[in-house]
Structure formats: C-alpha cells, structure tokens
Amino acid sequence: MTTSRPGRATLATIAQAAGVSIATVSKVVNGRDDVSPGTRAMVEELLRRHYYTGRGGTRQPTVEVVFAGPLAAYSNEVLEGVLRAAAEPPGVAVMLSKGRTGIDTGAGAPVTPTSWALGVAKAGRSAVISVSNEMTVEDATALAGANVPLVVIDPLTPAGADVTSVGATNYAGGISAAEHLLSLGHTRVAYLGGDLEAGCNQARWQGFRSTLETAGHPVRDDLVLHETFRYAAGVAAGGALLDRQHPPTAVFAGSDEIAVGLIEACRRRGVRVPEDLSVVGFDDTQLAEFCSPPLTVVRQPLREMGRVALRTALRLAAGASVDSHHVELATSLVVRASTAAPRQR
Amino acid sequence: MTTSRPGRATLATIAQAAGVSIATVSKVVNGRDDVSPGTRAMVEELLRRHYYTGRGGTRQPTVEVVFAGPLAAYSNEVLEGVLRAAAEPPGVAVMLSKGRTGIDTGAGAPVTPTSWALGVAKAGRSAVISVSNEMTVEDATALAGANVPLVVIDPLTPAGADVTSVGATNYAGGISAAEHLLSLGHTRVAYLGGDLEAGCNQARWQGFRSTLETAGHPVRDDLVLHETFRYAAGVAAGGALLDRQHPPTAVFAGSDEIAVGLIEACRRRGVRVPEDLSVVGFDDTQLAEFCSPPLTVVRQPLREMGRVALRTALRLAAGASVDSHHVELATSLVVRASTAAPRQR
DNA sequence: CTGAAAGCGCTTACAG
DNA sequence: CTGAAAGCGCTTACAG
Structure with missing residues (x-):
C-alpha cells in the first residue's frame, strides 16, 4: 500500500x-x-x-510573540532582536500579543489553553515565542497538540526537557557581579533581587552568593532580599536597606529596574552613587544607559536572545530538530559609573 | 442591467x-x-x-504597526495603547514591523512603495498604523491605491488633508511648560528641542516661546537649540548649555530622552536638579517616571493615542468615514521632582 | 495576449 | 452520524 x-x-x-x-x-x-x-x-x-x-x-509565515506584563525596557530589547532577525530574508511577519489575546477563538467563548492554541494554529502562526511569561504547562501542551512550536525566552521555571527555551548564563552573571565588587574592595554587600520563584533570579543570587562566600565575605542573611523585578521594589526595599543602622557599601540588583529604583531611593536620602554606595544592575536595557549615573551592569544579550529564539522557532516550524532544548547565551560585565571603591572608614 | x-x-x-x-x-x-x-x-x-x-x-483581521527608529520608551507606550485596544472584542491581531519589512514582496526584489503596499494588501492587513515615521507621500499614495487605510501617529510633517493622523496638543503643551516655569519664578529659560523639521517640535517651541514673550521674558536666541529627540543630544547640547558663562535656570526639553540626557550632563558637572537647574521633559514615558529625580513633564497621552489610532484604523477599514482627518489629544502637566524655584542670586 | 475547458480542493443540502 | 453528488471558486495547460 x-x-x-x-x-x-x-x-x-x-x-x-x-x-x-x-x-x-x-x-x-x-x-x-x-x-x-x-x-x-x-x-x-x-x-x-x-x-x-x-x-x-502556507500564508505569509508568521511568528507570534507573547508578552506577559506591560511592555518595558526589557521587552524592547528582546523585540528588537526578534524584529531584526525576522526582517532577514526570506522574512517572517511578527505578531505581538499579550497573554492569550489577538486570536479569535469564536464568539465570546472563554479562552482556554486549548481554544487559544487551536486559534493560533488556525490563524496560521508558524510558531509562538513566549517572553518571561509563565506559560502554563497546559498552554504548552495545547500548543504542542496543535502542532505549533513554542520557544520560551528567559523561562521563569527551569526548562523542562519538552520545552525549547533561550536564556542567559545567570549564574555566571552573578559571579561576575561579585568579582567586580570584590575587586573594588567591597565586603559588606547586599543582594536586592527579583521574584524568588523565578529561576533566573535564583541563579543570579547563587552565583553571587557562592563567589562572596568563597572569597571569605559571605553575604549576611539580613542583606538578602527577594522582591520583584520592578522599579517600585527598588525604591521601597532598596530604601529600607539604606535606612539600616549598618547599610551595605554595595548592592547587586536583580534587574535594571530595581537598580534604578534603588538609585532614586539614594537620591531621596542624599546617598551618593557611587561615592557612598555602589550599584550593579542586571540586564543592560536602555534604563542602564540612561540612568544617572550610568549603571554598571551584568549585561544579558537580550537582542541576541530574541534573534536566537526566532531562528530556533523557525527551524522547529520547518520540521527540523534542535540540538539542544535550552540555549544559554553569555552574560558580560559592563562597567559604567555606578560602582567605585568603598569609602575609607 | x-x-x-x-x-x-x-x-x-x-x-x-x-x-x-x-x-x-x-x-x-x-x-x-x-x-x-x-x-x-x-x-x-x-x-x-x-x-x-x-x-x-476575511482572514483574521490584522493591523500592521510600522515604526521607524529603534523601539524605545516612547514606542512602548504607543504599543501598549494599540495592543489594549486590539484586545477588546472582537479583537484584531497586531503585526509589528520596522520600515517596509515583514511583507513578502517576492523573490529578493527591491521593495518599492508600490510593491510594499501591494504586499500589505495581499497579506490581508486591514490597515496600517505608522508611528513617528516619515511615511513618504509615495508610501501613503501606494497604500491608498491598494485600498489599505493608513493612520499616522504623531506625524512629523503637518497632516495633509488626505492622511488621517493622531497627535497631541503640542502647542498647548509648550504653553503649560512655560507657565509652570514662570509660576516658579524662572525668567532665564532655555529650549532644548528635537528635530527642527518635526512639526511636533515646532509646535512645542512656539507654544513655549509665545507664552514667555507675552509674560515679558522672551527666550534669548542663544538659549534655543534644535537638536534631535535623542538622549545623546541632551548630554552633548545640554552640557554645552550648562557650560555657558550665564547658564539658564531652567530648561524645557523637547522629549523625555533629551531631558534625561541633560540630567546626566548636570550630574557630570555637579549641577543639582532641581536646586541649580529645573528641567521639564515632554512625553511622560517610563523614562520620566524612573528618572532620578523623577521628571516634571508635559504628558502626551501616548497610550490613548495608540488606542485612538487603532480604533480609527478599524473604522476606516470597515469602510466608515472619520469625522476629522486629524485628532489631537490633550497634553497635561505632570509635576514631579525636577522643577523648583530658582535659587536666590 | 486571451479564453474555453478540464480539473482540483472544498462545502453543503440531502438521502439514507 | 455518514457520504454521494452537485456545485463553487479558483488555476492552468493549451488552442487560437
């Protein structure tokens, strides 16, 4: 037959x-x-x-990029990378959506993971790229069932073997932040991190922690805060840190937003950066560049991550298999003006 | 018959x-x-x-949003507005592109306005929204020829009667910036603007200028600079302004980016904001909020502009006519921490 | 350069 | 619940 x-x-x-x-x-x-x-x-x-x-x-090949929260400096970088890669011949169209919107699942019916995934498939999307978005297992399964490849950027939970994802070397990033501060002479440092559950936050913290511990300057428990990745957390929790009787001489922030919030907390208290406090951010978004003083950061190559996610998604859509289900791109330290040696006591 | x-x-x-x-x-x-x-x-x-x-x-109705430059804090706000409006039932998909990409115009052929417009039509886009993008007359004409409605947000050139556009009351915004600074007691003020050719920049400047002139404190010619809307212009041209023998006591910047660049120029020189210099930005992007000190700005309702652009585009796509070819949404003054009374001499 | 005709992929009213 | 058959919208090899 x-x-x-x-x-x-x-x-x-x-x-x-x-x-x-x-x-x-x-x-x-x-x-x-x-x-x-x-x-x-x-x-x-x-x-x-x-x-x-x-x-x-085949209609025009289209990739759907799904963001969870509001668009911010972080998402801009990722989107830039996706857009540039998408513009390369032969060219893919990029659809933007937030959560499970933008897909018509039929008259006013509640959108379930399955109906959404089916809608995505029916709309002819070649693949879905999800950005720092808690795609549920149900969503991922439904997408797989509908034969739509999924690539997750910066997954919040450690990558399961069945989901393809692109991230950065967060642990190594934490190490480089610690080494930078140690080399400047800081020994009383704090970690002002993002969501405790987020895998990337844990990795940053562990890399940072282990390096300081090995160097003989373990981070004190009361100088470790896991808040959210947002600006407000930097202002509030960062401010509380500064109000301590014995504040740290340097802070490693889990994101640029947190770092920028912390810098505002410093300004309100007349604490000078970097003279009185050194601040290291994480991400290297436009916020870091535009911050005053410009932020020393652990850079994660967000544009490159966007580009890799797109190319991986396209490869999966073409039926090819990928070598590895999780790719981590290298972070690097970018020294600007928010770090300096601690003041002599 | x-x-x-x-x-x-x-x-x-x-x-x-x-x-x-x-x-x-x-x-x-x-x-x-x-x-x-x-x-x-x-x-x-x-x-x-x-x-x-x-x-x-009809495939899934889709609107194509075209940006010219890199995605930035400004584009985020507009996109948020577009995305939210697009998510409302019945729902439209939003395609993102930069310049004339994302459309397959056939094997490697150079993309002309006509081939692009035809591609957009063939791809089934209901409408195009162009953001602070110098859409050429050719592009607009080609789109019209292909029966694809176009809505321009914040047009660089004054709106022609044949192009539908959404903007903000830039002239009134310039007035409110001037009034704010006058009310604080500033009389020696500068304008650090964006691209001279941009219609929005001219309107901001004229509103500002006329108000100060009427109040008997005309802006000195040598304190009027038209640069670009970018951060680098704020750092460089703003810095030069500060280095004058008789610097101004307040600066109205043509955008948030310029204002933030100026604030960095101040930091480098030890000029305190707002004690030594008051700064007013324009836009009210996340940059203004995250700036240290938080920026006093003339807010233009970028999200609302995005929403209105989308709804207008959809109305045009449905064959309805619009009441007015150019809508201007109201600006408003948002006072934060970057402005204060000038120091007593 | 044009169109009659064959034929493909799909949908649907209807018989069973 | 299923499918034979009619028919629609479209494409294309080919004759003129």
Missing part, C-alpha cells in the same frame, strides 16, 4: 488515512457538530499529523 | 465588470506576465474597487 503524499495534505489525504469520506473530514475541519466524537477525535489527530493547513496553503 | 453583488467579490464578479474571462482575472491576481499592461491595469483597478480578497475571504 503506497500512500502517495507528494505536496501538502488535502482533505482527500486525510479522508483516505482515516477511512472516512472527504465530506466528514471537511465537517471536522469546519467544526460542524454532526460528527461523532470518536470520528472527530481520530480525524483531528490525523489533521495534525499531516500538518493540514487548508487550501490557502 | 442589474449587476448582482451579494456577498464578497469573486473572480467572476471582476471578470464580468471588466468584460474579460475569469482566467484572465486569475492571471492578474496571481501576477502572471501573460496579460497585456492595459488589461492588467484595468483589472487591478476593478479588484481594488470591489475589495477583492480571494477565496480565503
């Missing part, structure tokens, strides 16, 4: 494979309800397996 | 109208070259007039 399958799958391809009529397959594709559940399930499975796309064939 | 046109136009509709065969229309649609130029032109015209979309009918 030679199943001829030259080009793209048609209704006839599926009908033959399923042993049903073309009409029945058509009904399943169009979501009519006069098909038995069993037949429907089997046909749907076959449609997926054959990458059935409808007669439109 | 009753031309029956119930639903969507088909090849037959066009063929009948053009007095040619269905086959010929099909060839035009598919860009085959065995059609005479005259026939092709006529058929293309008819395809447009009938809003021919192909059998796919």
Whole structure:
C-alpha cells in the first residue's frame, strides 16, 4: 500500500488515512457538530499529523510573540532582536500579543489553553515565542497538540526537557557581579533581587552568593532580599536597606529596574552613587544607559536572545530538530559609573 | 442591467465588470506576465474597487504597526495603547514591523512603495498604523491605491488633508511648560528641542516661546537649540548649555530622552536638579517616571493615542468615514521632582 | 495576449 | 452520524 503524499495534505489525504469520506473530514475541519466524537477525535489527530493547513496553503509565515506584563525596557530589547532577525530574508511577519489575546477563538467563548492554541494554529502562526511569561504547562501542551512550536525566552521555571527555551548564563552573571565588587574592595554587600520563584533570579543570587562566600565575605542573611523585578521594589526595599543602622557599601540588583529604583531611593536620602554606595544592575536595557549615573551592569544579550529564539522557532516550524532544548547565551560585565571603591572608614 | 453583488467579490464578479474571462482575472491576481499592461491595469483597478480578497475571504483581521527608529520608551507606550485596544472584542491581531519589512514582496526584489503596499494588501492587513515615521507621500499614495487605510501617529510633517493622523496638543503643551516655569519664578529659560523639521517640535517651541514673550521674558536666541529627540543630544547640547558663562535656570526639553540626557550632563558637572537647574521633559514615558529625580513633564497621552489610532484604523477599514482627518489629544502637566524655584542670586 | 475547458480542493443540502 | 453528488471558486495547460 503506497500512500502517495507528494505536496501538502488535502482533505482527500486525510479522508483516505482515516477511512472516512472527504465530506466528514471537511465537517471536522469546519467544526460542524454532526460528527461523532470518536470520528472527530481520530480525524483531528490525523489533521495534525499531516500538518493540514487548508487550501490557502502556507500564508505569509508568521511568528507570534507573547508578552506577559506591560511592555518595558526589557521587552524592547528582546523585540528588537526578534524584529531584526525576522526582517532577514526570506522574512517572517511578527505578531505581538499579550497573554492569550489577538486570536479569535469564536464568539465570546472563554479562552482556554486549548481554544487559544487551536486559534493560533488556525490563524496560521508558524510558531509562538513566549517572553518571561509563565506559560502554563497546559498552554504548552495545547500548543504542542496543535502542532505549533513554542520557544520560551528567559523561562521563569527551569526548562523542562519538552520545552525549547533561550536564556542567559545567570549564574555566571552573578559571579561576575561579585568579582567586580570584590575587586573594588567591597565586603559588606547586599543582594536586592527579583521574584524568588523565578529561576533566573535564583541563579543570579547563587552565583553571587557562592563567589562572596568563597572569597571569605559571605553575604549576611539580613542583606538578602527577594522582591520583584520592578522599579517600585527598588525604591521601597532598596530604601529600607539604606535606612539600616549598618547599610551595605554595595548592592547587586536583580534587574535594571530595581537598580534604578534603588538609585532614586539614594537620591531621596542624599546617598551618593557611587561615592557612598555602589550599584550593579542586571540586564543592560536602555534604563542602564540612561540612568544617572550610568549603571554598571551584568549585561544579558537580550537582542541576541530574541534573534536566537526566532531562528530556533523557525527551524522547529520547518520540521527540523534542535540540538539542544535550552540555549544559554553569555552574560558580560559592563562597567559604567555606578560602582567605585568603598569609602575609607 | 442589474449587476448582482451579494456577498464578497469573486473572480467572476471582476471578470464580468471588466468584460474579460475569469482566467484572465486569475492571471492578474496571481501576477502572471501573460496579460497585456492595459488589461492588467484595468483589472487591478476593478479588484481594488470591489475589495477583492480571494477565496480565503476575511482572514483574521490584522493591523500592521510600522515604526521607524529603534523601539524605545516612547514606542512602548504607543504599543501598549494599540495592543489594549486590539484586545477588546472582537479583537484584531497586531503585526509589528520596522520600515517596509515583514511583507513578502517576492523573490529578493527591491521593495518599492508600490510593491510594499501591494504586499500589505495581499497579506490581508486591514490597515496600517505608522508611528513617528516619515511615511513618504509615495508610501501613503501606494497604500491608498491598494485600498489599505493608513493612520499616522504623531506625524512629523503637518497632516495633509488626505492622511488621517493622531497627535497631541503640542502647542498647548509648550504653553503649560512655560507657565509652570514662570509660576516658579524662572525668567532665564532655555529650549532644548528635537528635530527642527518635526512639526511636533515646532509646535512645542512656539507654544513655549509665545507664552514667555507675552509674560515679558522672551527666550534669548542663544538659549534655543534644535537638536534631535535623542538622549545623546541632551548630554552633548545640554552640557554645552550648562557650560555657558550665564547658564539658564531652567530648561524645557523637547522629549523625555533629551531631558534625561541633560540630567546626566548636570550630574557630570555637579549641577543639582532641581536646586541649580529645573528641567521639564515632554512625553511622560517610563523614562520620566524612573528618572532620578523623577521628571516634571508635559504628558502626551501616548497610550490613548495608540488606542485612538487603532480604533480609527478599524473604522476606516470597515469602510466608515472619520469625522476629522486629524485628532489631537490633550497634553497635561505632570509635576514631579525636577522643577523648583530658582535659587536666590 | 486571451479564453474555453478540464480539473482540483472544498462545502453543503440531502438521502439514507 | 455518514457520504454521494452537485456545485463553487479558483488555476492552468493549451488552442487560437
């Protein structure tokens, strides 16, 4: 039995494979309800397996980029990278959405992971890129079920083997921040981190912690704060840190936003940066560059991460496999003006 | 002669109208070259007039947002507004692109305004939103020819009657900046503006200028600088301003980026803000909020502008007409910590 | 350069 | 719940 399958799958391809009529397959594709559940399930499975796309064939290839929170300096860098990679020939269109929006799942029905994933597939998206977004296991599974590849940038939870992700060497970044501060002579340092549950935050902290400990200057427990990655956390928790009886001489912030918030907390108290306090940020977004003083940061190559995510997504969409399910790009230390030797006591 | 046109136009509709065969229309649609130029032109015209979309009918409605420069704090706010409005039922997909990319215009051919516009139409975009982007007259014309509505946000050149645009009350914004500084007691003020050719920059400057002049404190010619809207201009030109023998006591910057650059120039020189110099920004992006000290700004409602642009674009795409070809949303003064009374001499 | 005709992929009213 | 058959929108090899 030679199943001829030259080009793209048609209704006839599926009908033959399923042993049903073309009409029945058509009904399943169009979501009519006069098909038995069993037949429907089997046909749907076959449609997926054959990458059935409808007669439109391939429309313009499109990748959907999903952000969780508000767009910010961080997302800009990632998007720039994605956009530039997408502009390279042959070119992909980039769709932007927040959460599960932008996909029509049918008249006002509540959007479930499955309906969203099916909508994404039906809209013809080649792949989905999710950015620092807690994609649930359900979302990922539904997407896989709909045959839409998913690439996660900077996953909050450690990468499962079944999800492809792109991150940065956060642990190494924490180390370089510690080494920089140690080399300047700081020994009483604090960590003002982001969400405790976030994998990237944990890695940054552990790299930082271990290096200081090895150097004989362990970080005191009361100088370790896990808050959120946002500006407000820098202002509030950073301010509280400064109000201590014995404040640190340097702070490693878990993000640029936190660092910038901390710098505002310093200004309000007349604490000078870097004379009275050294601050190291993490990310190297435009915020770091525009900060006054310009921020010393551990740079994570966000644009490059966006570019790699896009190219990986395209490769998966083309049916190729990827060498590794998780890629980590190298961080690097960028020294600007927010760090200096501690004052002589 | 009753031309029956119930639903969507088909090849037959066009063929009948053009007095040619269905086959010929099909060839035009598919860009085959065995059609005479005259026939092709006529058929293309008819395809447009009938809003021919192909059998796919309406795909998921999609709006293409085109940015010129790099994504920045400014674009974030606009995009947030567009995205939120797009997420409201019934929901539109949002495509992001920079310049004329993201559209497949055929094998490696140089992208001309016409081929781009045709590609946009063929890709099924309902409308295009262009952000602070020098859309050329050619682009706009080509888009109009392809029946794709265009809405420009914050047009660089004064809105022509034929282009729909959304802006802010820049002139009034300039006035409110001047009034704020006058009320604090400043009389020796400078304008550190963006691109001289940009309409929004001119309006800001004129509103500012006229108010100070009326108040009897005209801005000295040597304290008026038109640079670019970027950070670097704030650092360099702003720094030069501070190095004058008689520096101003307050500066109205044409954008948040310029203001933030100026604040860095101040830091480098030990000039305190607002004690030694008051700074007013323009935009109210996240940069203003995160600046240290937080920036007093003339706020332009960028998110709202994004939302209005999207809704206008959708209305145009639906064939409705708009009341006004140019809408200006109100600016407002947001007082934060970068302005204060001038020091007593 | 044009179109009649064959044929493809799909949908749907209807018979079973 | 299923499918034979009619028919629609479109494409294309080919004759003129």
